Amino acid sequence: MRATIETEGEPVTASGAAQPRIRISRAGMRYDAIEVFRDVDLEVGDREVVAIIGPSGCGKTTLLRCIDGLLPLTAGELRVEGEPVRGPREGVAMVFQHFGLFPWKTVAQNVAYGLKMAGQRPDAIAAKVAQCIKLVGLAGFEHYYPHQVSGGMQQRCGLARALAVEPRVLLMDEPFGAVDAQTREILQFELLKIWEMRPTTMVFVTHSIDEAVLMGDRIVVLKGRPSGVHEMVEVDLPRPRSRATLTLPRFAQLREHVWSTLMADAIAAEHEVRQ
Numbered sequence: 001m002r003a004t005i006e007t008e009g010e011p012v013t014a015s016g017a018a019q020p021r022i023r024i025s026r027a028g029m030r031y032d033a034i035e036v037f038r039d040v041d042l043e044v045g046d047r048e049v050v051a052i053i054g055p056s057g058c059g060k061t062t063l064l065r066c067i068d069g070l071l072p073l074t075a076g077e078l079r080v081e082g083e084p085v086r087g088p089r090e091g092v093a094m095v096f097q098h099f100g101l102f103p104w105k106t107v108a109q110n111v112a113y114g115l116k117m118a119g120q121r122p123d124a125i126a127a128k129v130a131q132c133i134k135l136v137g138l139a140g141f142e143h144y145y146p147h148q149v150s151g152g153m154q155q156r157c158g159l160a161r162a163l164a165v166e167p168r169v170l171l172m173d174e175p176f177g178a179v180d181a182q183t184r185e186i187l188q189f190e191l192l193k194i195w196e197m198r199p200t201t202m203v204f205v206t207h208s209i210d211e212a213v214l215m216g217d218r219i220v221v222l223k224g225r226p227s228g229v230h231e232m233v234e235v236d237l238p239r240p241r242s243r244a245t246l247t248l249p250r251f252a253q254l255r256e257h258v259w260s261t262l263m264a265d266a267i268a269a270e271h272e273v274r275q
C-alpha cells in the first residue's frame with residue numbers, strides 16, 4: 001500500500017501525484033440472480049464532476065449506493081480518498097431522487113440531521129444550518145415541514161442537508177428527476193453556481209442528456225446487461241457554465257454524440273419488442 005500525505009486537505013501519494021477521490025476498479029454487483037454491472041473502472045478526481053447516464057435499470061442507483069457505502073460490491077474494489085469503502089463514511093454525502101427527507105422534521109431539522117449525527121455542537125449546527133439554508137434559497141422556510149413546501153423546495157432542502165456536512169464527495173441520484181421541467185432548469189443553474197462557490201468531487205446520475213453535458217467534466221455512458229462503461233465522453237465546455245452554455249455549438253455536438261450512443265440501443269430494444 002502506498003503511503004499518503006495530507007497537504008492542505010488534498011490527498012497525494014508519496015510520489016507527489018494527486019490521488020483520485022474515488023477509484024473504482026473492476027467493480028461488479030449482483031442481487032442474487034440479477035447481475036447488474038460488471039468490470040466497471042472509474043476514477044473521479046478532486047473537484048471533478050462525473051455525470052453517469054444510462055437506461056433505466058442499468059444500475060446507476062446501485063453504483064451510487066455502493067460508492068456511498070450503503071451496499072457492498074460483489075466483485076472488484078472501490079476506494080474513496082485511498083481507503084476501501086466498507087460503509088458510509090465522513091466526507092461523502094448523497095442527494096436522493098425522491099428527496100429522502102424525514103416528514104416529521106422541519107426543513108431546518110432535516111438540514112441539521114447529518115451534523116447532529118456527526119456530534120457537532122448545537123451552536124455550530126445552528127450556524128451551518130442557517131448558512132446552507134440561505135445558500136439554497138430556503139431562508140424563511142426553516143420551520144415548514146416537507147409536505148408544506150413544493151417538490152423543488154424539498155430538493156433544495158435535500159441539497160442543503162448534503163452540503164451542511166461539507167462533503168468532499170457529493171453523490172447525486174437524479175436529483176431533479178422528480179420536479180417539473182421549469183423547476184429543474186432553475187435548480188440546475190443554481191447547483192452550478194453553488195458548485196462554483198464550493199467545488200467538490202461530484203458524481204451526478206441523470207436520465208437527461210442535456211443535464212449530463214451541462215454538469216459533467218466527463219460523462220460515463222453505462223450500457224448492456226450486465227452493464228458496463230460503454231463510453232467515457234470528455235466534456236470540454238468552459239466553466240463557469242450557465243444558461244449561455246446551452247447555446248454553444250460544442251454543447252449541441254456533445255449532446256448529439258451522447259444521444260446517438262444511447263439511442264442506438266433504445267431503438268434496437270423497441271424493435272425487439274415489436275417482432
Ligand SMILES: Nc1ncnc2c1ncn2[C@@H]1O[C@H](COP(=O)(O)OP(=O)(O)O)[C@@H](O)[C@H]1O
Pocket residue numbers: 031034036054055056057058059060061062063
Ligand atoms: N434491492 C434490490 N434487490 C434486487 N434487485 C434490485 C434491487 N435494487 C435494484 N435492483 C435491480 O437492479 C437493477 C439496477 O437497478 P438500479 O440501480 O435501480 O438502476 P437505475 O438506477 O439505473 O435505474 C434493476 O434490474 C433493478 O430491478
Ligand SMILES: [Mg+2]
Pocket residue numbers: 060061062
Ligand atoms: Mg436509479
